[in-house]
Amino acid sequence: MLDADFFRRWMTATAASVDREAERLTALDSPIGDADHGSNLQRGFTAVAAELEKEAPRTPGAVLTLAGRQLISTVGGASGPLYGTLLRRTGKALGEASEVSEDQFAQALRAGVDAVMTLGGAAPGDKTMIDALVPAVDALGDGFAASRAAAEEGALATTPLQARKGRASYLGERSIGHQDPGATSSALLIAALAEAHGE
Amino acid sequence: MKMLINVAETVVADALRGMAAAHPELVVDVDNRVIVRRDAPVAGKVALVSGGGSGHEPLHGGFVGPGMLSAACPGEVFTSPVPDQMVRAAAAVDSGAGVLFIVKNYTGDVLNFDMAAELAEDEGIQVAKVLVNDDVAVTDSLYTAGRRGTGATLFVEKIAGAAADEGQPLERVEAIGRQVNENARSFGVALSACTTPAKGSPTFDLPPGELELGIGIHGEPGRERRAMMTSGEIADFAVGAVLADMTPRNPVLVLVNGMGGTPLLELYGFNAEVQRVLAERGVAVAHTLVGNYVTSLDMAGASVTLCQVDEELLRLWNAPVKTPGLRWGM
Numbered sequence: 001m002l003d004a005d006f007f008r009r010w011m012t013a014t015a016a017s018v019d020r021e022a023e024r025l026t027a028l029d030s031p032i033g034d035a036d037h038g039s040n041l042q043r044g045f046t047a048v049a050a051e052l053e054k055e056a057p058r059t060p061g062a063v064l065t066l067a068g069r070q071l072i073s074t075v076g077g078a079s080g081p082l083y084g085t086l087l088r089r090t091g092k093a094l095g096e097a098s099e100v101s102e103d104q105f106a107q108a109l110r111a112g113v114d115a116v117m118t119l120g121g122a123a124p125g126d127k128t129m130i131d132a133l134v135p136a137v138d139a140l141g142d143g144f145a146a147s148r149a150a151a152e153e154g155a156l157a158t159t160p161l162q163a164r165k166g167r168a169s170y171l172g173e174r175s176i177g178h179q180d181p182g183a184t185s186s187a188l189l190i191a192a193l194a195e196a197h198g199e
Numbered sequence: 200m201k202m203l204i205n206v207a208e209t210v211v212a213d214a215l216r217g218m219a220a221a222h223p224e225l226v227v228d229v230d231n232r233v234i235v236r237r238d239a240p241v242a243g244k245v246a247l248v249s250g251g252g253s254g255h256e257p258l259h260g261g262f263v264g265p266g267m268l269s270a271a272c273p274g275e276v277f278t279s280p281v282p283d284q285m286v287r288a289a290a291a292v293d294s295g296a297g298v299l300f301i302v303k304n305y306t307g308d309v310l311n312f313d314m315a316a317e318l319a320e321d322e323g324i325q326v327a328k329v330l331v332n333d334d335v336a337v338t339d340s341l342y343t344a345g346r347r348g349t350g351a352t353l354f355v356e357k358i359a360g361a362a363a364d365e366g367q368p369l370e371r372v373e374a375i376g377r378q379v380n381e382n383a384r385s386f387g388v389a390l391s392a393c394t395t396p397a398k399g400s401p402t403f404d405l406p407p408g409e410l411e412l413g414i415g416i417h418g419e420p421g422r423e424r425r426a427m428m429t430s431g432e433i434a435d436f437a438v439g440a441v442l443a444d445m446t447p448r449n450p451v452l453v454l455v456n457g458m459g460g461t462p463l464l465e466l467y468g469f470n471a472e473v474q475r476v477l478a479e480r481g482v483a484v485a486h487t488l489v490g491n492y493v494t495s496l497d498m499a500g501a502s503v504t505l506c507q508v509d510e511e512l513l514r515l516w517n518a519p520v521k522t523p524g525l526r527w528g529m
Contacts, residue, residue: 026398034277034417035398039207043275072314077252077278077307081314119310166306167419169343170336174420 001099006196007063008052013192015045021188028181032168037079037181044075044083060100064091078166079182082116082129083189089115106140113137120165127163127175131155132186144194151190155183200394200401207396211253211275218260222523225263232284234260235270239292245363245372246270246292249301249356250285251308252277254395254496255416257524258352265529266520267360268301276395276496277417279307285315289324297325297369299376301355303348304332305417327369329376331355333385333504335444336413336422347415350454350493350504351383354516357525361518375515379506386413386440387502388433391460393418393495412436416458416495416502430465434472437503442480447507450485452516453477454504459494461501466490469501485513492524 018025022038029037048067057063068088072080090112094100100108113133122128132154139150158180163169166182204210212229219227226235240246249259250272259271270288274280289298298319302312309330316326331348359376367375389411392401395418402418405411410433413422428436455470457463470489477484485508493502508516519528 030398030402031420034419035395035402036276036278039397040275040278073281073283075278076274076281076311078305078310080279080281080307081310120306164343166344167415167417170347170415170419170422172343172422174422 001101002060002105003099004058004060004063007060009196010193011045011052011063011067012049013195014189015049017188017192017195018042018045018185025181025185028179028184032163032171032175032178033181034167036077037185040075040077040079041083041185044071044080047074059094059096059098060105061091061094061096064088064094067091078120079185082120085119086112086116086133102140106137109140110137122165125161126165127158127161127168127180127183128165129180129182129186131158131161131180132183132190136186136190143199144197145199148191148194148199151187155179155187158183200399202394202396202399204396207399210396211273214253214256215273218523225523231287232273232280233270233288233291234263234273235288235291236264238265239269240294241269242294243296244294244366245296245369246289246294246298247301247356247360247363247372248272248285248288248292248298249352250274250280250288251303251305252279252417255494258493259356261524262353262356262522264520264522266364266518267356267522267525276397279305279311282311282315282318285312286318286322289315289319289326290322293324297327299359299363299369299372300326300328301352301359301376302328302330303352304330304345305347306344325369327373329355329359329373329380331380333380333383334415335384335386335440336415338422349387349416350385350456350502351380351506353454353492353525354383354452354504354506355379357520358512358515360520361515364518375512379512382508382512383504383506384441384445385502385504386437387415387421387458387500388412388437389414389421389458389498389500390427391499392420393459393498395496410500413440414495414500416493418495418498430469431472431475434469434476434503438473438476438480441503441505442482445505445507447482447505449507449509450483450513451477451505451507453484453487454492454506455487455489456493456502456504457491458498458500458502459491460497460499463490466501473503486516
């Protein structure tokens with residue numbers, strides 16, 4: 001079973017990982033975006049970690065909805081509403097239980113990813129965060145480590161794709177050959193999940 | 200790249216503090232990142248709120264004041280502001296006559312303003328939205344995030360602002376804003392990439408002998424790269440791209456806009472070429488504005504925006520305006 005403490009560890013592990021990888025995310029965002037993905041997420045997840053420490057929400061759902069709201073209020077850009085919605089909707093789907101099973105979490109995360117697709121209008125193959133998140137959710141049934149591997153593979157697989165959503169889409173064919181920064185940060189989020197689970 | 204800053208993290212806050220000191224006619228809330236005209240809310244009048252990433256100055260904060268915006272929300276550099284800022288701005292300027300959000304068509308801006316509109320409506324504020332998408336360099340709207348909002352934003356903010364100032368109701372101010380956007384088209388070129396404070400080096404590599412055609416305003420590369428052209432050749436290309444997408448029946452407003460790193464001397468020279476092309480194509484010019492208005496940090500280059508105006512829109516364009524970035528008639 002996964003409790004509120006697990007979800008707090010997930011968020012703090014994400015904050016630490018985004019902190020470590022901020023420069024790489026910004027560098028990936030440079031040729032096909034506007035060179036700020038790392039610093040934006042760094043600001044957001046730092047705020048999430050601080051808020052969770054202050055508020056100490058007691059259920060898994062409350063941890064994720066608080067984290068989502070915090071991202072929406074601090075990140076801006078497209079990443080703020082998209083990552084914020086991912087966590088907020090996942091948290092809402094978890095309800096008010098003090099512990100949730102891995103299956104319940106997998107279902108909730110799928111609801112979160114669906115909400116991101118609805119909000120941003122992106123589908124798999126559009127070279128966005130969805131290309132890491134959908135395989136991650138699909139693989140979650142095989143455990144957190146499998147989910148992490150699937151997300152990383154999904155992020156790497158965005159390199160040959162032409163972007164059809166977000167700022168990279170303005171480049172047309174010139175977006176081909178670059179790994180998507182959003183898919184890359186999504187893979188970090190999923191990797192932090194495995195880390196929080198001790199894998 | 201050397202920059203006149205302290206540290207990258209405080210660039211926006213530092214600029215807002217400086218803006219507050221220079222413009223006592225504005226209320227600049229540095230912590231909450233909202234710029235509001237001091238006399239807001241103006242009784243009985245529709246309020247205009249816009250915002251977007253920083254790095255495009257004077258857009259949007261420099262266009263706050265009588266006859267234009269009621270408030271602006273600056274985000275981080277090239278990053279949309281957050282819904283909290285927009286709701287705060289709307290609440291500060293709403294007189295009860297409603298608020299018009301003017302939103303440039305970028306995924307982040309659209310998502311955050313949509314969330315803000317919902318939240319503001321929950322607080323009992325009537326909100327309407329105008330989306331600005333004038334950039335003809337984005338040709339394939341089906342497989343992209345759609346045309347970007349660039350130079351036409353200035354025309355929308357000025358003309359809708361004048362309509363609001365006259366006391367026109369929200370539906371009418373919104374309709375005028377939409378009409379201005381529909382009548383406007385832009386095309387931009389870059390001679391150099393820009394440098395964001397967070398990265399500290401140019402966002403893309405543009406060799407000395409080349410230029411980038413069809414750029415946006417976020418340091419993103421354009422659609423196509425070519426060997427460097429003369430001012431006249433660039434004017435032929437840019438105005439040609441705009442006129443391939445619109446056939447003006449009425450006179451046009453012309454914005455020859457610098458991207459931030461090109462001297463006014465060059466912009467005026469470029470404007471001479473733009474006017475030559477317009478004359479050759481038989482397009483009548485109602486008014487021309489030359490300067491750095493919708494910028495992309497230190498990027499060298501320029502964009503051309505044409506906006507067809509009938510008598511009503513031209514009258515609203517000429518109406519008095521008093522903002523840090525645009526001022527006439529008062």
